[in-house]
Amino acid sequence: MKIESVDLFYLAMPEVTTEADGSQDALLVRVRSDNYEGWGECEAAPLASIAGYLGPMSHGICRPVCDSVLGSEVNDPKDIRRIGLEIEYNSMDLLQAPHVFSGIEMALWDLLGKQRDQPVWQLIGYHRTYPKLPYASMLFGDTAQETLEKSRAARSLGFQAVKFGWGPFGRGSIEADADQLQAAREGLGPEGLVCIDAGQIWGDDVEAAASRIPALEAIRAHWLEEPFHTGALQSYGALSGRSSKVRLAGGEGAHNFYMACHLIDYGKVDFIQIDCGRIGGIGPAKRVADFAASRGVTYVNHTFTSHLALSASLQPFSGLPEHRICEYPVAPKQLAVDITTNHLRPDNNGEIHLPDAAGLGMGVNIAGLSRYLLDVEIMVQGTMIYKTPSLE
Numbered sequence: 525m526k527i528e529s530v531d532l533f534y535l536a537m538p539e540v541t542t543e544a545d546g547s548q549d550a551l552l553v554r555v556r557s558d559n560y561e562g563w564g565e566c567e568a569a570p571l572a573s574i575a576g577y578l579g580p581m582s583h584g585i586c587r588p589v590c591d592s593v594l595g596s597e598v599n600d601p602k603d604i605r606r607i608g609l610e611i612e613y614n615s616m617d618l619l620q621a622p623h624v625f626s627g628i629e630m631a632l633w634d635l636l637g638k639q640r641d642q643p644v645w646q647l648i649g650y651h652r653t654y655p656k657l658p659y660a661s662m663l664f665g666d667t668a669q670e671t672l673e674k675s676r677a678a679r680s681l682g683f684q685a686v687k688f689g690w691g692p693f694g695r696g697s698i699e700a701d702a703d704q705l706q707a708a709r710e711g712l713g714p715e716g717l718v719c720i721d722a723g724q725i726w727g728d729d730v731e732a733a734a735s736r737i738p739a740l741e742a743i744r745a746h747w748l749e750e751p752f753h754t755g756a757l758q759s760y761g762a763l764s765g766r767s768s769k770v771r772l773a774g775g776e777g778a779h780n781f782y783m784a785c786h787l788i789d790y791g792k793v794d795f796i797q798i799d800c801g802r803i804g805g806i807g808p809a810k811r812v813a814d815f816a817a818s819r820g821v822t823y824v825n826h827t828f829t830s831h832l833a834l835s836a837s838l839q840p841f842s843g844l845p846e847h848r849i850c851e852y853p854v855a856p857k858q859l860a861v862d863i864t865t866n867h868l869r870p871d872n873n874g875e876i877h878l879p880d881a882a883g884l885g886m887g888v889n890i891a892g893l894s895r896y897l898l899d900v901e902i903m904v905q906g907t908m909i910y911k912t913p914s915l916e
C-alpha cells in the first residue's frame with residue numbers, strides 16, 4: 525500500500541483555558557491508502573504540529589515530515605519503523621517532528637491492521653492481551669475538600685486506583701500539600717492505590733521535592749510522578765535514593781526512545797510512563813516497554829485525551845501481564861469523549877480490555893466532530909500550503 529493522503533484535523537473546545545488539561549484540543553490524523561483508512565491522534569499543540577508536517581524545508585535535515593511519509597509503501601510493520609527512522613534523520617533539527625509523526629504512526633498501524641484484519645497488538649508481536657487496572661486520572665481540586673470529593677466520586681464509580689496531579693500541588697506550603705494528599709487517600713479509602721503527579725513543579729530542586737516525602741509516605745503513595753523537568757536526570761536520581769517507600773514515575777515528556785531509557789537508567793524511575801502521541805508512536809513505545817521489562821521497571825501508559833489515544837497507548841504493554849495498571853482519563857473534555865464512537869469502559873471487575881477488532885479497534889465519530897473543527901489556512905508567499913480538510 526502506498527500512503528496516498530495524510531489529513532490533519534485541528535479540533536478544539538469552544539474555550540481553551542490555562543488548566544493543565546490536554547483534552548481541550550486535539551490534532552486528529554487520517555491516513556488513506558487502497559480504500560483503507562487509519563486514524564491517530566497527536567498529543568502536542570495542533571497548529572505547531574501541522575506546521576511541522578508541511579512547513580517549507582528549512583535545510584537538508586530540517587525537512588517537513590510529509591517529505592518522508594507521502595508516497596511511502598506500508599505493507600509490513602518494518603515499513604512503519606523505516607518511515608520513523610527516515611523522519612528521525614531527515615527532520616532531526618525539527619523538534620516538532622516526533623510529535624506530529626506520533627499521530628501519523630498510530631494511524632499507520634491502524635491502517636495496516638485493517639488491511640490485514642489483525643489488531644495492532646498482534647502486529648507488534650503479542651499473542652494475547654491482559655486486562656489492565658485503570659487508575660482514575662484527575663487534577664487536584666483547588667482545595668483539599670474538592671480533592672476529597674473527587675476521590676470519593678472515583679471510588680463510587682468503582683475505581684480501585686486514582687491519580688491526582690497538578691493544580692495547587694507543590695505551589696504552596698508543605699502542610700497544604702499534606703492536606704491535599706490526605707484528602708486523596710481519605711476519599712479512596714485505605715485499600716486503593718493513590719498516585720501523585722507533581723507536574724514538574726520543582727524544576728530540578730531535590731530538597732523541595734524531598735520535603736514532601738513524609739506526607740507521601742504517610743498516605744502510602746504508590747508513586748510520585750514528574751517531580752522535575754523531564755531532562756533533570758540528576759535530580760530524579762538523587763531523589764530516588766531519599767526514600768525506600770516513595771517510588772518515582774515519569775516519562776510522559778519523552779519524545780524519543782532514548783529519553784525514556786535515560787530516565788530509567790539515570791533517573792532511576794520505577795515506573796516509565798509513555799504517551800504514544802508524543803514518543804513517535806506505538807513502535808518506539810513498544811521498544812520502551814521491552815527495555816523497561818528488561819530493567820525490572822514497570823511500564824505505564826500516559827493518556828489524558830480520547831479513547832483513540834487510549835487504545836494506541838495501551839497496545840505497547842498489552843501483552844505484559846505484570847505491568848498491570850493503566851492511566852485512564854476519567855474527566856476529559858467533551859471533545860475527547862466525542863472523538864470515538866466506542867469507548868474502553870471498565871468491565872464488572874473494574875478492568876480495561878483492548879479491543880480484538882482490526883487495527884486500533886476504535887471508530888471515529890465523523891458526524892460528531894464537525895462542530896469542533898477549526899477552520900485554518902496557512903499561506904506562504906501567496907501559496908496555500910494547508911487548508912482544513914473535509915472530514916468526509
Ligand SMILES: [Mg+2]
Pocket residue numbers: 689721723749750776
Ligand atoms: Mg503526568
